[in-house]
Amino acid sequence: MKFVDEAFIDIAAGDGGNGCVSFRHEKYKEFGGPNGGDGGRGGHVYAVADVNLNTLVDFRFSRRHEAKRGEHGMGSDMFGAAGSDITLKMPVGTIISDANTGEVLYELLTPGEVITIAKGGDGGFGNLRFKSAINRAPRQKTPGWPGEKKNLKLELKVLADVGLLGMPNAGKSTFIAAVSNARPKIADYPFTTLHPNLGVVRVGPEQSFVVADIPGLIEGASEGAGLGHQFLRHLQRTRLLLHVVDMAPFDDAVDPVAQAKAIVAELKKYDAELYDKPRWLVLNKLDMVPAEERAARVKDFVKRFKWKGPVFEISALTREGCEPLVKAIYQHVHGVQQAEQGVVAEVDPRFAGDAPE
Secondary structure, three states: OOOOOEEEEEEEOOOOOOOOOOEOOEOOEOOOOEOOOOOOOOOOEEEEEEOOOOOOHHHHHOOEEEOOOOOOOEOOOEOOOOOOOEEEEEEOOEEEEEOOOOOEEEEOOOOOOEEEEEOOOOOOOOHHHHOOOOOOOOOOOOOOOOOOEEEEEEEEOOOOOEEEEEOOOOOHHHHHHHHOOOOOOOOOOOOOOOOOEEEEEEEEOOEEEEEEEOOOOOOOHHHOOOOOOHHHHHHOOOOEEEEEEEOOOOOOOOOHHHHHHHHHHHHHHHOHHHHOOOEEEEEEOHHHOOHHHHHHHHHHHHHHHOOOOOEEEOEOOOOEOHHHHHHHHHHHHHHHHHHHOOOOOOOOHHHOOOOOO
16 A cells, blocks of 8 residues: 555535525414424534554545535424534544644544544524514524535654664664564665554563654755655654664775764754654664674774764664663653653663763
């Protein structure tokens, strides 16, 4: 299925039905009085967060969504029926904003959450409503009120606890496949990941977290190089970033430190708040480095990169070092979740703080 994380739609709630002017006509009832009913309300437009969806592709090809109008009122005290509502299913994490002003109107953050994004118009009054002691034969009625009409922009930001950051072919997809249930495309060439992948990492019974893998960044992404940096939006709701670095590039002329600094620069250009998130350094593909050279190469990298935060040495291919990393991630994420709920949790001091450059 094609991944789409942005779409524009037009929605229209139903108009209310018109009120009715009618009088009771029966044998031996010469002056039966007014009996015109009210019109029915127009249908509402709802949005629901569906956990089974992970893309906005349906809205790319179906832009116009209209609810039914209410039925008109009728004689014999009959009110019009309400128009049928419509419900639009959207992925969890969808942001709904006004396409004209850019104002954020709603966010779908909870599975099953339902919100009303356009209200149907109320029905008009029939002449039965205007009956009084001094107006026994009213001929007034009112039309139905119009339903709300909106031009909306839908933007999807995936919900994940941990986000993977790095150059193309750094081994992010291999890592997420090694530690979670995700099965992304893996190949020995850059840009195999063309859209975000989500995986659930299970640490133990009722202990898990969600990790997101996005397409790799390259220097100049902010100017549109490579796939650009549009997918960085999917890391804005994460609690932790893992900066994955390829420690054994195929080209000897490639400097991992220069690549890592380019990633950090692109991250800062995109969003200062995202740049300030807790970030850990994950040095990958160490299985391809001779055992006697690993310690020196890691030390040299950390020194030249001027890194003072947590560092993990792994091989996603052989899964060496992955288990300690996963346990440390869970402890950090669990601690943040408890802190958000006002619970004081014990956190390993090695991973308690941010890891700025």
